[in-house]
Amino acid sequence: MYNKVLDTDIAALKAIVGEFMVQVGDEISEDYGHDELGGIISMPEVLVRASSTEEISAIMKHAYARCIPVTVRGSGTGLVGAAVALHGGILLETGRMNKILELDRENLTVTVQPGVLLMELAAFAEENDFLYPPDPGEKSATIGGNISTNAGGMRAVKYGVTRDYVRALTVVLPNGEILNLGAKVAKNSSGYSLKDLIIGSEGTLAIITEAVLKLVPLPKVSVSLLVPFPDMKSAIEAVPHIIRSKVIPTAIEYMSRDTILFSESYLGKKFPDTKNDAYILLTFDGATDAQVEADMKIVADLCLEIGALDAYIVDTEERKKSVWSARGAFLEAIKASTTEMDECDVVVPVNKVDYFIKFTHALADELGIRIPSFGHAGDGNLHIYVCRDGLDEESWKKKLAEAFDRMYKTAEEIGGLVSGEHGIGYAKREFLKRQYGETPIALMQGIKRAFDEKNILNPGKICY
Amino acid sequence: MKILVCIKQVPGSSNVQVDPVTGVLIRSGIQNKMNPYDLYGIEVALTLKERYGGEVELITMGPPPAKAVILEAVAMGADRGTVLSDRKFAGADVLATAYTISQGIKKCGEYDLIICGKQTTDGDTAQVGAEVAEYLGLPNISNVCSVDEVKDGRLYVTAALDNKTVKESVSLPCLISVDGDINTPRLPSYKVKRSLTDDVVSFLSFADFSDQDPNHYGLNGSATQVERIFPPEKNTEKHTVSGNADEQAAELCALISKLKLI
Numbered sequence: 170m171y172n173k174v175l176d177t178d179i180a181a182l183k184a185i186v187g188e189f190m191v192q193v194g195d196e197i198s199e200d201y202g203h204d205e206l207g208g209i210i211s212m213p214e215v216l217v218r219a220s221s222t223e224e225i226s227a228i229m230k231h232a233y234a235r236c237i238p239v240t241v242r243g244s245g246t247g248l249v250g251a252a253v254a255l256h257g258g259i260l261l262e263t264g265r266m267n268k269i270l271e272l273d274r275e276n277l278t279v280t281v282q283p284g285v286l287l288m289e290l291a292a293f294a295e296e297n298d299f300l301y302p303p304d305p306g307e308k309s310a311t312i313g314g315n316i317s318t319n320a321g322g323m324r325a326v327k328y329g330v331t332r333d334y335v336r337a338l339t340v341v342l343p344n345g346e347i348l349n350l351g352a353k354v355a356k357n358s359s360g361y362s363l364k365d366l367i368i369g370s371e372g373t374l375a376i377i378t379e380a381v382l383k384l385v386p387l388p389k390v391s392v393s394l395l396v397p398f399p400d401m402k403s404a405i406e407a408v409p410h411i412i413r414s415k416v417i418p419t420a421i422e423y424m425s426r427d428t429i430l431f432s433e434s435y436l437g438k439k440f441p442d443t444k445n446d447a448y449i450l451l452t453f454d455g456a457t458d459a460q461v462e463a464d465m466k467i468v469a470d471l472c473l474e475i476g477a478l479d480a481y482i483v484d485t486e487e488r489k490k491s492v493w494s495a496r497g498a499f500l501e502a503i504k505a506s507t508t509e510m511d512e513c514d515v516v517v518p519v520n521k522v523d524y525f526i527k528f529t530h531a532l533a534d535e536l537g538i539r540i541p542s543f544g545h546a547g548d549g550n551l552h553i554y555v556c557r558d559g560l561d562e563e564s565w566k567k568k569l570a571e572a573f574d575r576m577y578k579t580a581e582e583i584g585g586l587v588s589g590e591h592g593i594g595y596a597k598r599e600f601l602k603r604q605y606g607e608t609p610i611a612l613m614q615g616i617k618r619a620f621d622e623k624n625i626l627n628p629g630k631i632c633y
Numbered sequence: 634m635k636i637l638v639c640i641k642q643v644p645g646s647s648n649v650q651v652d653p654v655t656g657v658l659i660r661s662g663i664q665n666k667m668n669p670y671d672l673y674g675i676e677v678a679l680t681l682k683e684r685y686g687g688e689v690e691l692i693t694m695g696p697p698p699a700k701a702v703i704l705e706a707v708a709m710g711a712d713r714g715t716v717l718s719d720r721k722f723a724g725a726d727v728l729a730t731a732y733t734i735s736q737g738i739k740k741c742g743e744y745d746l747i748i749c750g751k752q753t754t755d756g757d758t759a760q761v762g763a764e765v766a767e768y769l770g771l772p773n774i775s776n777v778c779s780v781d782e783v784k785d786g787r788l789y790v791t792a793a794l795d796n797k798t799v800k801e802s803v804s805l806p807c808l809i810s811v812d813g814d815i816n817t818p819r820l821p822s823y824k825v826k827r828s829l830t831d832d833v834v835s836f837l838s839f840a841d842f843s844d845q846d847p848n849h850y851g852l853n854g855s856a857t858q859v860e861r862i863f864p865p866e867k868n869t870e871k872h873t874v875s876g877n878a879d880e881q882a883a884e885l886c887a888l889i890s891k892l893k894l895i
Contacts, residue, residue: 189877395820439817458664469823481820482708485645487669491817 171256171625172236174214182217182259185227190218190265200245201260202253205307208511209250209595213240213260220265222339222347222378229376230345232259232625239343240627241372243284243311247318248512249594251371255629263313266378269293276353278336280381283313290382299384302328304420305590306497313377319369321590323420323496324452326547328385330590332368339379340367343621353381366616371592372627374620388454390461391419393483395492396472397445401425401530403476404447405523408546410475411451412519416464421547422450422496423526428503428543432495435502440495441488445478449546450496499543500552507539507556511569511596515580516550516589528579529553536568550589577604593631601631634687634783636678637744639734639765640671640706640714642699643755651864667702670750672818674811677780678748679710679819685783688712690744692737694722694730700834707833708821715741719838724852726859727756731764733850736842738769746788747771747808762810772803775810 174193183191193215202212219225232239238258245252254260266282269290273279279301281290288308294301305315305322314320316338321330337351351357351364367375398404404423411421426446433440442448451468455461469480483492504510517525526542533540539558544551555572557565577587577600587593587600602610613632617624624633645664678689691706691714693699703714717737725733738747747769749762759775766773774792781800782789789802793812803809839850848854872888874881889895 187877394823441817441820465823470827473824480823482823482826483820485666485669487672488818488820492820 170236171238171258171628174237174258178231178235178237179215181231182215182228185231186217186219186224190220192216197260201242201262204245204247204250204252206248206250206512206596208509209253209255211253211255211257213254214257216260216262218262218265222341225261225341225376225378226345226347228259228261228345229341229343233344233623236623236625238625238628239376241313241317241376243314243317244286244309246307246310247314247594248514248591249588249596251318251592251594251627251630252314253595255595258625261376263311263376263378266313267311270379272297272299273353277384277386278353278381279384280379281312282379283311283316283377285312286310287312287315294384295387298387300387301334301382301384303331303334306500308497312380312382316368316377316380317371318590318592321545321548321550323422323545325545325550326421327417327419327454332365334383335364335368335380336383337381338364338367338377340375340377342375343623343626347378348375351381369592371594371630373617373630374626376626389456390458391452391454391489392461392465393420393450393452393489393492394465394469394472395442395481395483396449396451396469397442397478397481398447398449398476399445399478401447402523402527404449405526405546407449407472407475407477408522409520410471411449411468412547414467414471416453416467418451418464418468418547419454420450420452420545422544423546424448424450424496424499424543425541428499428541429495431502431506431541432498435505436495436498438491438494441491442481449477450492451547496543503541503554503556506541507558509557509565510554511573512591513553513555513573513576514550514588514591514597515553515576515585516548517580517583517585519547519549521583521585522546522549522551524583525551525580525585529576532572532575536572538568538572540572545589548589549585573600595630598631598633634681634685634746635742635744636681636687636689636746636748637738637741638671638674638678638689638691638706638711639747639749639762640675640691640693640702641668641753641755642666642693642695642702643668643753651862665698665701667705668750668753668755670752670754670813671702672750673813673815674748674750675706675709675711676816676818677777677811678746680816681746681780681783682710687745690714690741692717692734692741694718694725694733694737697836700831700836703834704826704829705821707829708823708826709819710822710825713833713835715835715837717837719840719850721839721847722851724855725850726855726857727758727760727764728856729850729852729854731761732768732854734761735765735768736844737837738765739843740837740841743806745805747806749808749810751776751810751812759810762808766808769808772807773809774801774803774807777809777811778815780809780811 197216203210238256240254241261242252263284267284268282271280303322304324305320453461453464539556542553642665645666689711694717752759776792777790778793779791787802
């Protein structure tokens with residue numbers, strides 16, 4: 170159904186992006202055959218590094234005419250195989266498109282190319298006294314990737330997710346046509362929101378080549394609290410109380426002692442406190458010390474009242490670094506602690522977080538496997554890792570399948586969804602189909618066909 | 634074991650502006666914090682207290698609001714502290730600062746071990762610790778990267794020199810200056826902070842000291858005078874190397890040769 174990449178295609182691609190920006194066959198590093206989770210492996214036939222919207226348009230015109238599949242890739246930090254070229258063809262890397270094009274202080278927006286890294290954007294915003302609120306743990310992800318998965322991150326409790334910060338997009342359609350979607354406006358009731366269809370579409374509908382993102386004024390004060398609890402049950406049970414207090418922290422994260430110890434050994438750096446079994450990490454931000462202090466006090470007092478052993482104050486750059494750098498490394502640390510793992514990124518209603526976490530603990534005991542987790546207790550998005558450890562291939566596959574089956578079923582039963590922020594990609598398609606059923610999937614397939622009737626853009630993902 | 638940690642309140646941001654005319658740090662609107670290097674010293678002290686028992690006290694010099702760093706250290710687990718505060722102490726250089734602190738320590742009591750951070754982030758001289766030891770007539774070890782043991786009246790430490798690490802032991806009482814990044818300082822406890830009262834902080838002024846010669850303190854007692862403070866020039870010059878890999882390599886090589894780096 171797709172054409173193989175021929176020498177004439179290579180020549181055409183080199184003519185578009187330059188000879189040194191095209192790699193073929195064995196020249197391509199094996200890293201381009203998988204993403205961060207590594208379980209799904211497929212090499213592209215050709216790797217192309219584009220540097221502009223026009224180049225991407227020309228590449229797509231060629232691919233469209235020749236019916237060659239194209240998969241877009243940012244930093245390759247995805248976790249569901251979305252940026253893996255399942256059908257070979259062209260892997261289009263946007264890393265060279267890494268310029269911050271404009272800071273608009275009047276409309277509070279920043280315009281970026283898709284290859285800008287999240288950490289670069291965050292630093293740029295801060296240098297200019299602004300905040301780009303979405304804060305996923307993987308700071309070396311590209312903004313293009315963040316938009317493609319509608320990444321959430323740790324500040325979602327107060328500030329929302331990537332979708333809430335995308336004002337406009339420039340995209341290239343599968344046939345090479347360039348479109349501007351959305352605008353630098355705060356409101357928009359102008360027909361179907363095509364921009365919002367692109368957000369979270371994991372590179373299946375169009376290629377993002379420029380994004381106008383909303384910024385907010387940089388909060389002047391930010392303080393975190395690391396709250397130790399005697400066990401995970403009491404830590405998780407504290408979260409609904411915190412939410413009911415009506416103080417809105419920017420983040421509410423939960424973490425177990427085990428995960429922290431993995432992170433210590435992974436980073437070679439001690440965490441400030443590992444005496445207790447479970448912790449909740451909260452952040453408060455605001456314009457003044459008094460405001461932040463008042464919020465912090467309400468939550469700290471409440472936590473102590475309901476069983477917290479203390480509440481440690483994380484108030485300086487050094488202290489924040491010692492705590493948050495460990496939090497940022499949890500995924501890598503758990504990965505390093507086992508032989509193989511797979512992850513479940515379900516999102517459940519906030520008042521069901523404790524129920525779901527307790528369920529995973531019971532499931533781990535029942536199946537005799539390790540299922541560590543951490544995540545955004547404040548927004549219901551949990552990151553749960555099923556670890557292989559010493560299991561043989563057959564038992565691993567069997568136990569993993571059962572664990573996943575039961576976790577997704579339970580999440581659905583309590584009103585949750587398959588993915589909170591990592592996306593569906595290739596790895597979670599079956600769970601999406603199972604939960605959504607025929608009609609929603611058929612509608613998604615119809616949308617896909619409307620954008621990409623030849624199905625050349627990132628085929629085999631989400632709803633196919 | 635009775636331990637004293639010398640601490641200091643410093644500007645909370647590393648991007649402190651300097652008034653180009655007066656050469657004075659512009660402190661208005663800037664939050665203050667504990668000198669980050671001192672936190673490592675406090676952690677060493679608290680770890681020793683956990684291991685050998687005893688008490689951890691603090692001493693700082695500064696205006697009255699500097700008591701905030703004492704309260705913070707108490708919230709981390711220290712017992713109490715003293716602020717040396719007097720207008721006569723203002724404008725002190727390293728020598729006068731070290732002398733004032735040594736006078737304060739003599740007034741506070743006797744300690745088995747005095748711990749200083751490596752340096753402060755505002756003065757950056759890394760001299761006060763050794764000078765305090767000299768004024769108190771105590772043996773001193775700098776660049777301590779780990780405190781290994783206390784045994785038979787001696788302290789066993791590891792110190793990092795430029796090109797080697799040395800194991801040393803020293804008789805107590807003594808003073809050590811500890812390096813940065815040698816531990817992860819514990820966090821202040823909200824639970825302790827909530828119940829803190831001001832009686833964990835004492836104030837000492839010039840009138841409390843045994844040496845009543847005002848010429849030994851502050852600007853008058855300083856051997857050095859600051860003529861000008863200016864921020865170091867930031868080199869923001871960038872040179873972008875472009876072209877394909879071979880062209881970039883050639884250009885980079887030519888550039889490094891031109892700068893006489895190779």
